[in-house]
Structure formats: structure tokens, C-alpha cells
């Protein structure tokens with residue numbers, strides 16, 4: 001940061017421009033959809049750019065950017081991908097979790113839950129859970145499903161890989177180990193810390209499933225519904241048995 005090109009243009013891309021680029025690219029690499037990205041000036045390159053024009057900037061992951069830098073891929077390929085981005089075509093962007101050989105777990109605020117099998121379930125639907133390794137020595141597999149206030153799926157984690165539902169997302173940022181999703185409603189926020197080794201921390205969550213609202217911040221986790229009332233959890237640990245809610 002602070003670096004400027006020969007026209008005095010700073011490398012820093014203004015927040016409004018960056019937000020427009022994210023939305024136009026579908027929150028992932030325009031070629032492969034991976035959610036860990038950089039902003040790349042494609043036409044012209046940053047060295048020759050007079051301004052940060054959103055339409056001339058693409059999201060590219062490190063691997064795809066490397067292919068451009070090494071001239072394995074043409075600029076035309078990136079231009080075409082920017083015009084018809086992977087995430088807009090497929091409806092999702094994606095990324096992988098670093099999972100160790102231990103059983104993964106999820107923190108809801110400062111509550112920690114782990115189990116082999118379902119961790120948190122509403123009626124017959126497992127919202128958070130794990131699966132055993134597919135073969136000895138392979139990692140455990142974390143699964144999770146997230147929704148917004150209107151019960152639309154926003155993101156899911158399947159076998160340690162997350163997929164963001166581009167259609168239900170107004171903005172998405174992957175900053176360091178944190179994933180931040182905003183819905184159109186300012187209350188629709190999901191913030192995850194990827195703590196490594198199959199551990200994710202839900203730092204903020206507000207979603208509804210089967211009439212049950214689940215909310216979390218960095219300290220508390222609560223659920224509430226008309227039939228179940230409200231329960232708040234702080235500093236709780238749930239191990240070795242699933243937490244199941246029945247709404248009927």
C-alpha cells in the first residue's frame with residue numbers, strides 16, 4: 001500500500017470501487033470461482049492505469065493470476081471471464097478449509113461444540129456436523145448450512161469446502177482468515193473465523209430455519225422460536241452428542 005504508478009495512481013482501490021468489482025465478479029475469482037482473491041487491473045494493467053475503473057478490474061485468485069503473469073493464459077481469457085464470471089454462471093464462489101486429523105468443531109460465539117456426526121440439528125435437518133474420514137489418514141469432514149433471515153441458503157460447507165450462494169449475497173469479503181457475508185438487510189450478517197485444523201468460529205450469525213432463529217455474536221449464542229421460547233448459551237461446551245431441536 002502507498003505504492004503509486006507512473007501516473008500517480010495509488011495501489012489502494014477505493015472501497016466503493018472494490019465493492020462494485022466484488023459484486024460484478026460474483027465474489028470470487030472470475031476464472032475458477034475461488035473466494036481468496038486479489039483485485040487485478042486487466043485492461044490496462046495497474047502500471048499503465050490512470051484510474052481505478054471497476055469494469056477494468058477483475059477478481060483473480062493467486063493460482064489463476066500466476067497463469068496470467070507467466071503468460072500461460074492470455075489477457076483475452078481474463079477479459080472474457082470478467083464479462084462472464086464463473087461465480088455468476090455457477091451461482092457460488094468456493095474455498096477450502098484446512099482440516100487436521102482431529103475431529104473438527106464449531107464455536108458459536110464462545111461456546112464450543114464437536115461431535116462425530118450431527119452437532120446441531122433442527123427436526124430432521126443437520127445444520128452443523130461432521131463426517132468421519134473417507135479412508136484412514138484422511139481428514140474428518142466438516143459440514144454446515146447457513147441461511148438468512150428469510151430462510152434462504154447463504155452459504156454451506158460440504159466436506160471441508162465452503163460454497164457461497166451468490167444470489168443471496170449483497171457483499172462478501174474474505175479478509176485474512178475471516179469470511180464476512182452481508183445480505184441486502186443490514187441485520188443479515190454472517191462472519192466466520194477460519195481458525196484452522198477444521199475449527200471454525202461463528203463470530204456473527206443471524207438466520208432462521210424452520211421458524212427457529214439462530215443468533216450468535218462473539219460471546220453468546222441463542223435460539224428462539226414461538227414454540228421453543230428462547231435459550232441463550234455462554235461459555236458452554238457440547239461434546240459427543242448432538243444438540244437436536246424439535247419444532248413440532
Ligand SMILES: [Zn+2]
Pocket residue numbers: 029030031032033034060061062063064065
Ligand atoms: Zn482462480
